[in-house]
Amino acid sequence: MSGRILIIDTVATNRIVLKVKMLSAQFSVDACSSRIEAEAIIATNRPDLILINLSDPVEDRHAFCQALRQDPQTASIAIIAVGVADTSRARFAALDAGADDVLPRPMNDTLLMARIRSLLRVRSATEELMLRDGTSRALGFEEARASFETAANVALLAPIETDHPRFRTILQAGLSVPVRVLDTNAVLRTANVQPIPDLFVIDATQVETQQAKLFGLVSDLRSRTETRLSTLLIIVPDGMPEVAAMFLDLGADDIVVAITSEGELTLRAKALVRRKLLHDRLRDTVRDGLQAAVTDPLTGLYNRRYAEPHLARMADQARKADRDFAVMMMDIDHFKSINDTYGHAAGDRVLVQLAERLRENLRTIDLVARVGGEEFLVALPRTTTAQAHATANRLRRLVNCRPFDLGEEEPELRVTVSVGVAVSHQNGLPEEEPRAVCDKADAALYAAKSAGRDQVAMSRSAA
Incomplete structure (x- = not known):
């Protein structure tokens, strides 16, 4: 961990x-x-x-x-x-x-470790969104609003055969919003929970007799496209720390015992709603404010205009946390011959498919950008030299292991890439500008091509 x-x-x-x-x-x-x-x-x-x-x-x-x-x-x-x-x-x-x-x-050690894992997941997501929000403001887009007022959508999930007005009454009074009561079984049967709640409060006080169903409910809500961004607060019986830990590991955002005070339940629910609305706003900023100006229209990846200030912020965070970050420069081998032989439409198809493979096989916090005709940049925060080398080789194999579709009238084509990797080492050394790290990755890319292509070369400072 x-x-x-x-x-x-x-x-x-x-x-x-x-x-x-x-x-x-x-x-x-x-x-x-x-x-x-x-x-x-x-x-x-x-x-x-x-x-x-x-x-x-x-x-x-x-x-x-x-x-x-x-x-x-x-x-x-x-x-x-x-x-x-x-x-x-x-x-x-x-x-x-x-x-x-x-x-x-x-x-309880099991609960402690589960809580730590849960909080670190949330922190990683928040920092990633804040990082991208900061990049958008560095590009001159709208300043982040200091506060926002949005009515929260809250749903209490409980078995239809039970009647727990206490939880609903507490939540409605504390959050000052209506709280829908949904049948646990009905939510499991259908994905159509409209409107999608910002906060699901799940009554798991009967977990001793319905453990499998309740565990499945949390896992299901977290995996559905419609509800995966909603926050989940689980109400569990007192004295069951292992069960609480399992809920956290399955994706719950917070746990509270049934005998807790009204003030604590309200405070925890408010915190989850605030975080959900903050994340929504940050996602909207990235999606709406940056989409047209900083994305490559062909591949949908970020372009150089976005990559440069984002790298600067990534380097600043790495310096503050005393951690390394890695930069890869990736180039399609013999791309000109693809355009000359099969036409530019085929070359465009290769670029789009390569972008999809990169995007689908990297972390959310990683940056993928198209910075030239057939050149791509990948930036990996919190990444060591060994991890960067392994990731670069994995991506290289993902490209050459499966042929590319050039269209109905053309045969599938095997494509390879060359990759140059550089790592910004912190360890108390003088500050290294992101541009210098990119230059080292560029030099390593040139070395990979000179050595025969379809391979990874590490910058000498990263080796």
Whole structure:
């Protein structure tokens, strides 16, 4: 598991125990006892997630959480409050201060790890959207709105044979919106849940007798095209941490026990609605504001105008997180001969199909752009030299393993690509401009072509 975690706890034993658990899960870990130490670590080695003991008698850790949430540089860091008294008041105070979840001691390790995985997935998605939003503003498009007011669409999923007005009443009062009640069985039978809710609240209090159906419901909602972007809040019975962990791993965004206070249920629901509406707005900005100006009309990939400022932001994030990023320059071998032999329409078909193969076989956070006639750029954040080399070879094989369709009147054609790879190494070295990394990848691409084509060449600095 990848990711960087910061542990903040005055008690040395607590820090050691948590650090051992996180290291065994293959996280990078920093640990400290005070706010001053934490701020220094965050400034130089920003974590993806913070495990913080809010019960420190000396420092006001709640104020520290609030400060992290209010600072745009740290607002996306996930926070789990540990060591909090298991009372409604203490839990609400922690969540209100900005914690994403509260896990009182003794913590269930299975639930802790599932919660960490869930929060890191969300953080990755949020940062990817924020990165693209920042790129659009760097290109001169509309500034991000400081706030937005949109009525949320909320649905409570419960078995039709049960009657739980309490959850519906709490949600309607707390969110100030109507809450639809949908039958769990009906939602499983049909994909037509219109209008699509921003938030599904799933009553899983009967999970002991309906476990398979409820697990299937969460997995199904998360995999459907219509509902995959909705947020999911699951209400589970108290004392079933392994079940709660399974819901999180299946795609739930948050878990709350049935006996929780009205204030906590409302607070968690509001947080999920805010995040959903923020993600929607960011997606709309990317889709509507950038589509025409920064995409290649033939392949639908981003063009050079988008790639350059996006790379600059990617490099800035890599520098702040002290992580590497990789750049690939990819060129279709003998592309001119394809145009000369079969015509430019056939060449265009090759370009479109190559773009599809690249897009379908990279992560959402990766950048794919067409930057020349037959030249493509791929940028991979948080990627080591070994990972970049393996990815480049995988993409090269995806191109030459299956022929390209040139149209009904032409035979299928085998196509190969050459790839040059460069990696921006951080490790406390002087800042390396994105343009320099691209130049190194270009030089490596030239070396790959000179060595016979249909191969990957690494920049000397990345080898």
